[in-house]
Amino acid sequence: MSGVLAAPVFLATSNYLSMNSFEPCFWMGALFVILRIAERTATPRAWLVFGILSGLGIENKHSTVFFLAALLVGLLLSPQRRILFTKECAAGVVLLLFIAMPNLIWQAANQFPTYQFLTTVAHSDKNVKFPPLAFLLEQVKVLLVFTAPLWIGGLVWLALARDARRWRFVAFTYLFFLATMMLMHGKDYYLAPIYPVLFAAGATAFAQFTCRNWPLAAYSVSLIVVLCLGTGPTVLTILAPAKYIVYTAPFDPNSTRFEKFTSPLPEILSDRFGWAQMVQGFAARYNALPPDVRSRTAIFCSNYGEASAVNILGPSYGLPPAISGHQNYFFWGWNNGTGESVLTLGNDPKEYADDYAEVVDLGSFDAPWIMDHERSHYLWLRHRKHTYAEDWPRLRYWY
Numbered sequence: 001m002s003g004v005l006a007a008p009v010f011l012a013t014s015n016y017l018s019m020n021s022f023e024p025c026f027w028m029g030a031l032f033v034i035l036r037i038a039e040r041t042a043t044p045r046a047w048l049v050f051g052i053l054s055g056l057g058i059e060n061k062h063s064t065v066f067f068l069a070a071l072l073v074g075l076l077l078s079p080q081r082r083i084l085f086t087k088e089c090a091a092g093v094v095l096l097l098f099i100a101m102p103n104l105i106w107q108a109a110n111q112f113p114t115y116q117f118l119t120t121v122a123h124s125d126k127n128v129k130f131p132p133l134a135f136l137l138e139q140v141k142v143l144l145v146f147t148a149p150l151w152i153g154g155l156v157w158l159a160l161a162r163d164a165r166r167w168r169f170v171a172f173t174y175l176f177f178l179a180t181m182m183l184m185h186g187k188d189y190y191l192a193p194i195y196p197v198l199f200a201a202g203a204t205a206f207a208q209f210t211c212r213n214w215p216l217a218a219y220s221v222s223l224i225v226v227l228c229l230g231t232g233p234t235v236l237t238i239l240a241p242a243k244y245i246v247y248t249a250p251f252d253p254n255s256t257r258f259e260k261f262t263s264p265l266p267e268i269l270s271d272r273f274g275w276a277q278m279v280q281g282f283a284a285r286y287n288a289l290p291p292d293v294r295s296r297t298a299i300f301c302s303n304y305g306e307a308s309a310v311n312i313l314g315p316s317y318g319l320p321p322a323i324s325g326h327q328n329y330f331f332w333g334w335n336n337g338t339g340e341s342v343l344t345l346g347n348d349p350k351e352y353a354d355d356y357a358e359v360v361d362l363g364s365f366d367a368p369w370i371m372d373h374e375r376s377h378y379l380w381l382r383h384r385k386h387t388y389a390e391d392w393p394r395l396r397y398w399y
Helices: 002-006 007-016 021-038 045-062 065-074 079-082 087-109 113-122 133-143 143-158 164-181 187-210 215-234 242-248 274-287 304-317 327-332 386-397
Strands: 298-299 340-348 356-365 376-384
Touching: 002 007, 002 143, 002 187, 007 021, 007 215, 021 045, 021 065, 021 079, 021 087, 021 164, 021 187, 045 065, 045 087, 045 386, 065 079, 065 164, 065 187, 079 164, 079 187, 079 215, 079 376, 087 113, 113 327, 133 143, 133 164, 133 187, 143 187, 143 215, 187 215, 215 242, 274 298, 274 304, 274 340, 274 356, 304 327, 340 356
Parallel strands: 298 340
Antiparallel strands: 340 376, 356 376
């Protein structure tokens, strides 16, 4: 437990509400059920619990599909494959598909957006693409170098120890999943939800090979110290930004990125700054427009972060709902906007000259500690040459 708590990737992705917060729960819950079935400490009817957890996991985040594929491969490569060929397993899979069906139907009806997104990103420069050895090194870093002996030891124990034969499929599952993420150039944290089982296996092996309790207790205490003095202040919102820079200067946590974007703080922290100021800037410019123009003015945002900030914080300033062609916002449409009058954030007015008869620069947007690419200009776009209804399909943006 102390190893998981001390790992930066778990603290960083789980201290705010996101799909990543729930992912380890669904994955480890489903895997726990399979472990119990494989060692015959649970009845075959437990497959229904597996189906529920896995179905909810897919609804939560589609990366669960890759985990389940790796789990299937791991089981097929081990003697535990026998548990797959039962009517209870089939019932669990049917339940899984039933729970995930609304999402699968929506994907099919909309030309499989998740696949389009993954394909687009894979052929873009958005993510940092690590070669295999560097990707392995990233795993050590995001899990904290001090915990490496625990989870790596757990993997070795699962793969080689005689006492772990019943659970060997877990090692195969991890290795196949790791290879898949390497080939797909996935982000370093995509594997994170599978690591708790390796930590548990490592703790079990540690306890078996240690005749006294104090080494394990000492290791746990040392990890808690690292959590309190190192990992916690580094990835949690404990320190004010200026103090954070000073505190982390000796090891610079911002030196490694999983995306190309730059920022004064690590992306997961910088991405939390500036939203209120950005919306206030939109509000000041929107409310300065003549009333007859204001009623026909839309706010177009280039990404879901900006659009969501406007939609959450904007109503208190009287702003209309934001529209965007980015990812799921594309499916929510243009909110009857015509493009006659549009406020947006951009960098170069010339980029809009082909679509608008007039582009007015209304001043810059900047705020302390924000992502560098969010520093831009408020632009007033006037008299769109083709309406949003006509142009919307080409504004679809997967990135």
